[in-house]
Amino acid sequence: MQPLTNRSKVVVKKEMTLLEKMYLPAIFNGMMITFKHMFKKSATIRYPEQKREFSEIYRGHHVLKRDDNGAERCTACGLCAVSCPAEAITMQAAERKEGEEKLYREEKYAATYEINMLRCIFCGLCEEACPKEAIFLTDRLVPTEFERNDFVFGKDKLVEKMDDRIDVTKRQTQAVLDFKQNNKYSHNKLK
Amino acid sequence: MENYYIFKIILVVALFLVSLLVAMYSTYGERKISALMQDRIGPNRAGPLGLLQPLADGIKMFMKEEIIPNVSNKTLFILGPCLAMTTALMAGVLVPWGGKVEFMGETYNLQVADLNIGVLYIFGVTSLGVYGIMIGGWASNNKYSLMGAIRASAQMISYEIAMGLAIIALIMTTGTMSLGEIAAQQDAGLANIVYQPIGFLIFLICAFAELNRAPFDMPESESELIGGYHTEYSSMKLGLFLFAEYINMFISSAVIVTFYFGGYNFPFQNEINEALGLSTNMATALGTLVMFGKIFFFIFFFMWVRWTLPRFRYDQLMRLGWKSMIPLAILNILITGVVMWMNGKLN
Numbered sequence: 001m002q003p004l005t006n007r008s009k010v011v012v013k014k015e016m017t018l019l020e021k022m023y024l025p026a027i028f029n030g031m032m033i034t035f036k037h038m039f040k041k042s043a044t045i046r047y048p049e050q051k052r053e054f055s056e057i058y059r060g061h062h063v064l065k066r067d068d069n070g071a072e073r074c075t076a077c078g079l080c081a082v083s084c085p086a087e088a089i090t091m092q093a094a095e096r097k098e099g100e101e102k103l104y105r106e107e108k109y110a111a112t113y114e115i116n117m118l119r120c121i122f123c124g125l126c127e128e129a130c131p132k133e134a135i136f137l138t139d140r141l142v143p144t145e146f147e148r149n150d151f152v153f154g155k156d157k158l159v160e161k162m163d164d165r166i167d168v169t170k171r172q173t174q175a176v177l178d179f180k181q182n183n184k185y186s187h188n189k190l191k
Numbered sequence: 192m193e194n195y196y197i198f199k200i201i202l203v204v205a206l207f208l209v210s211l212l213v214a215m216y217s218t219y220g221e222r223k224i225s226a227l228m229q230d231r232i233g234p235n236r237a238g239p240l241g242l243l244q245p246l247a248d249g250i251k252m253f254m255k256e257e258i259i260p261n262v263s264n265k266t267l268f269i270l271g272p273c274l275a276m277t278t279a280l281m282a283g284v285l286v287p288w289g290g291k292v293e294f295m296g297e298t299y300n301l302q303v304a305d306l307n308i309g310v311l312y313i314f315g316v317t318s319l320g321v322y323g324i325m326i327g328g329w330a331s332n333n334k335y336s337l338m339g340a341i342r343a344s345a346q347m348i349s350y351e352i353a354m355g356l357a358i359i360a361l362i363m364t365t366g367t368m369s370l371g372e373i374a375a376q377q378d379a380g381l382a383n384i385v386y387q388p389i390g391f392l393i394f395l396i397c398a399f400a401e402l403n404r405a406p407f408d409m410p411e412s413e414s415e416l417i418g419g420y421h422t423e424y425s426s427m428k429l430g431l432f433l434f435a436e437y438i439n440m441f442i443s444s445a446v447i448v449t450f451y452f453g454g455y456n457f458p459f460q461n462e463i464n465e466a467l468g469l470s471t472n473m474a475t476a477l478g479t480l481v482m483f484g485k486i487f488f489f490i491f492f493f494m495w496v497r498w499t500l501p502r503f504r505y506d507q508l509m510r511l512g513w514k515s516m517i518p519l520a521i522l523n524i525l526i527t528g529v530v531m532w533m534n535g536k537l538n
Binding site for chain 2: 027030031033034035037038040041042043044046
């Protein structure tokens with residue numbers, strides 16, 4: 001069989017030579033290795049003062065975007081819930097009443113929208129499925145809680161605040177956009 | 192005569208405090224060095240560079256709940272850590288920490304007691320150290336503690352023989368058992384390591400075993416015996432056990448330095464002292480500083496080895512002790528004797 005890497009070693013149970021039996025050369029070599037490590041840069045990130053840089057396409061805490069007028073974009077179509085492989089998303093739709101045009105963009109909206117953060121695997125399929133550009137994954141960390149029920153995040157935690165808008169363009173690199181575009185029209189292509 | 196007692200009392204108190212201080216900061220050093228060797232940072236939150244960490248650990252130890260197991264033998268359970276600590280502190284009195292000191296118009300040696308059988312005394316006291324571990328492990332009434340205690344006693348007894356034999360060769364070359372004289376003999380000539388390299392190696396390896404330090408930390412073996420003899424201990428009683436280990440490390444480093452590395456002497460000391468024009472006391476202080484430098488190197492060495500080597504298996508440990516160390520030590524005595532005979536130093 002052809003070896004995958006050149007790192008494998010054939011193990012032979014051979015008698016140790018006198019030098020090996022003395023252990024001391026091996027111990028000396030080992031101690032030199034640890035001594036060298038004393039002067040190496042440590043990998044530690046001193047957390048509260050320093051923070052690890054996230055990758056540009058990091059997929060973290062979800063956000064439900066509003067449009068520029070402050071109306072919620074989500075129309076409760078349910079595509080995200082259908083696409084979710086972990087079945088973490090549930091929602092209930094409601095009809096927009098007269099005078100609520102400022103709040104909701106279209107006639108239908110999500111009265112409740114819940115993501116179970118313990119089930120979510122942060123794959124980003126909801127974002128990909130969304131036809132209204134309403135749900136995005138951001139580079140924020142999901143806050144920790146003490147109770148399991150507290151991990152079911154409702155609209156209060158998901159919908160973005162108008163005075164504290166969240167930038168989601170960082171994740172929309174050209175490669176991501178191309179991928180989305182490609183998927184959008186893939187059903188038209190001949191197999 | 193009164194001055195004599197005042198001097199000795201000051202020296203004893205100072206030695207006690209210095210031992211505790213060094214042991215305290217050895218815990219800090221251990222953590223810092225292990226961190227550096229594993230590419231980490233180590234304690235850095237309590238005070239600048241984490242220098243107050245030992246203090247915080249001490250307070251923590253005192254505040255913890257003190258548990259004495261119901262089924263344990265209470266007297267022995269308390270006696271164990273006390274004995275470990277006492278014996279650890281007892282050995283330091285014999286080490287010569289420096290040369291001559293002028294105090295209130297009289298000249299003394301910077302040494303609490305210079306017994307003419309000092310080497311034997313040190314041996315006796317360090318051997319007593321195993322009683323603390325044995326009694327503690329036995330009194331806990333816990334199978335892991337007992338296993339640790341049995342291992343500790345077996346290991347310490349078997350390595351003591353090789354250690355003693357290594358020392359016999361040293362005594363043959365120095366011709367005295369007093370630590371003060373052994374240190375003083377090395378002032379002008381070469382350090383004893385030059386005459387006794389094999390003896391030093393045996394002594395060092397046995398010191399690791401006597402101290403229960405890695406790679407011979409059989410009695411503790413936290414991975415298989417949960418902590419060995421101190422499994423059932425909590426609060427400051429555990430602290431005393433751990434503290435005793437660090438004090439032992441300090442004292443045995445001092446003993447190694449005295450035996451093999453010239454103690455408070457350093458190369459060209461007379462010339463340097465004359466060139467700097469130092470008084471007797473200042474010269475002694477310089478020598479003591481140099482000695483502490485050597486001691487700290489050995490403490491660092493103990494830690495260095497601990498964070499490099501994995502633990503020996505129990506049978507390997509015994510085989511190394513009985514089949515390698517003891518024959519090698521006897522061979523060392525023989526070689527020493529033959530060389531001395533050839534140089535006409537045997538009468």
